[in-house]
Amino acid sequence: MSLGVGIATGLYGISFGALAVAAGLEIWQAQLLSILMFSGGSQFAFIGVVATGGVASLPAAIASAWLLGIRNGFYALQMKPLLGSLGWRTPIAAQLNIDETTGVATAQSNLPDTRKGFWLTGIYVFVFWNLLTLFGSLLGSSIGDPSAFGLDAAAAAAFLGLLWPRLKALQPIVVATAAAVIAVLLTPVLSPGLPILVAALAAVIVGGLNLFKPKMQAGEVQ
Amino acid sequence: MTLTLAILIASLAVYSWKFFGYLVPQRLLGKPMVARIASLLTVALLSALLATQAMTSQSEIVFDGRLVAVAVAALLLKLRAPFLVVVVAAAAVAALLQAVGF
Numbered sequence: 118m119s120l121g122v123g124i125a126t127g128l129y130g131i132s133f134g135a136l137a138v139a140a141g142l143e144i145w146q147a148q149l150l151s152i153l154m155f156s157g158g159s160q161f162a163f164i165g166v167v168a169t170g171g172v173a174s175l176p177a178a179i180a181s182a183w184l185l186g187i188r189n190g191f192y193a194l195q196m197k198p199l200l201g202s203l204g205w206r207t208p209i210a211a212q213l214n215i216d217e218t219t220g221v222a223t224a225q226s227n228l229p230d231t232r233k234g235f236w237l238t239g240i241y242v243f244v245f246w247n248l249l250t251l252f253g254s255l256l257g258s259s260i261g262d263p264s265a266f267g268l269d270a271a272a273a274a275a276f277l278g279l280l281w282p283r284l285k286a287l288q289p290i291v292v293a294t295a296a297a298v299i300a301v302l303l304t305p306v307l308s309p310g311l312p313i314l315v316a317a318l319a320a321v322i323v324g325g326l327n328l329f330k331p332k333m334q335a336g337e338v339q
Numbered sequence: 340m341t342l343t344l345a346i347l348i349a350s351l352a353v354y355s356w357k358f359f360g361y362l363v364p365q366r367l368l369g370k371p372m373v374a375r376i377a378s379l380l381t382v383a384l385l386s387a388l389l390a391t392q393a394m395t396s397q398s399e400i401v402f403d404g405r406l407v408a409v410a411v412a413a414l415l416l417k418l419r420a421p422f423l424v425v426v427v428a429a430a431a432v433a434a435l436l437q438a439v440g441f
Contacts, residue, residue, distance in 0.1 A: 125421070132426045146346055153350035156357075158385065163349055165388045167342070169395065175345040179352060185384050186353035187377050193360020203361075211357040267433030269392060270408035274429030276389035277409060280382065281416045289382045296383035297390035304395040316387035317380055324376035 118224075119237035122217050126157070127245025132275055133160055134253020135260070139268045140168035144254045151250040155243065156215055158279055159185045162313075165272055170309025177310020184317055192219040199223075199231050213239030288329045295319040404436030 130151065137147035142164065150160050159182040166178035193214045199222065203210050213235070222235035260266050284290050296316035303312035323329060393405045408429040415425045 129422045129426070131423065142342065146342060149343070149346050150350065153347070154353050156353050158381065159349070159353045162384060162388055163346075165392055169391060169397070172340070172342065175340045175342070179345055179349040181384060181388070182349040183352035183356075184380055186356045188356075188381050189353065190356035190360040191374060191377055193357055194363070197361050207361055208358065211361055212354065214357045214360065267404075267408060267430035267435075267437065270405040270433030271426045271430035273389050273392040273405060273409050274412035274426045275422075276385050276392060277412050278416060278422045278425050280385040280389060281413075283378075283382050283385075289379060292379045292382050293386035296386040300387035301390045301394050301400055304391060304400060305398050309398070312391060313384060313387040317383045320379035320381075320383035321376055324379040325372065327372070327375065 118221055119234060119241050122221055122238050123241025123245045126217050126242045127249040129157065129275070129278075130246045130249035131253035131256070132271060133157065133164075134250040134255070135257030136161070136168070136253075136268055136272050136275070137164045137250075138254045138257035139260075139272075140164040141171070142167070142254075144251070144258060147250055147254040148247065151247045154182065154186075155212060155246070156182075156186055156189055157246075158188075158216075159183070161272070161275055161279065165276070166310045166313065168269070168272065173308065174310035177308075177314060181310065181313055184314070188216075189214050192216070195219060196222060196235065199228065200235060201232070210235075210239075213243065215239075215242070217242050286331050288323060288331065291329045292319050292323050295323070404433045404441045407436060407441075408433040 133151070134147050137150065138144060150163065154160050154163070162181040162185045163178045166174050166181050170177065193211060196210070196214060196219060200210060218235050218239045221238040222231045225231040225234050257268075260268075280293065284293060296319045299319060300312040300316040303315055307315065389409070393409045394400055394402065411432045412425045412429040415428055420428075
């Protein structure tokens with residue numbers, strides 16, 4: 118399971134690499150993101166904002182990547198009691214704390230498998246994600262005009278692919294719709310990258326007040 | 340700010356969340372409201388990025404072949420196509436429409 122997840126995730130590293138160089142990053146800069154940031158959503162967000170706003174949008178690119186990384190903190194919270202005493206391996210476990218590792222680890226039925234799943238998936242995803250980022254950026258840099266190859270639409274499709282599995286209830290659908298409308302309408306009036314951050318307020322308001330909440334089933338926790 | 344510096348800062352910022360989760364006590368972040376906002380934040384940001392990527396150019400709202408490409412991507416996702424297939428198909432549709440001048 119770990120190897121399969123590693124390869125599948127790595128494959129979309131190809132699109133990340135290609136889109137990163139299309140956004141104006143050097144090949145080694147794209148690689149730096151895959152090694153150091155190592156969080157797909159945040160990486161796509163960073164290059165997405167840079168692609169539309171250039172150097173002026175770098176602060177907004179940092180903020181978008183940071184805000185999208187917040188869920189990794191919650192995965193860490195979930196994994197900490199399962200992984201046991203980590204000692205010096207804590208900083209490494211933290212870096213590997215992403216959607217895929219948490220997904221595989223928490224799908225196991227016993228503790229040894231959970232730990233094995235976490236580490237193996239982490240290592241496989243890291244290796245394939247980085248190898249295929251390199252492949253993608255080399256591929257991307259051999260392409261001239263990115264829009265002629267539909268790479269801007271590919272970036273949008275990549276965001277849709279990341280968003281899709283999260284749209285299973287009314288609350289996230291309302292937030293997604295509101296955020297999209299806010300971001301597009303504010304684009305002509307705010308500086309690049311900012312509309313995305315303002316759109317994030319939709320999550321804070323709907324989540325904070327728990328609007329459009331799902332009806333609870335009897336006996337269901339949260 | 341240079342691009343490289345921004346990459347380093349952003350990477351450290353993302354890492355801070357990952358590490359933070361191992362440091363803070365469960366009860367601080369385990370609150371339902373905090374967890375709910377965090378998960379909706381992901382949805383809001385991804386959707387805003389998707390929308391601006393598909394419907395804006397520089398600081399203008401633009402409707403072009405990218406929207407059709409995103410619709411094709413949505414259809415493929417509904418049919419459970421793999422991520423890479425979805426991305427490549429969207430790129431192909433947009434490139435094709437651009438080539439015919441849409």
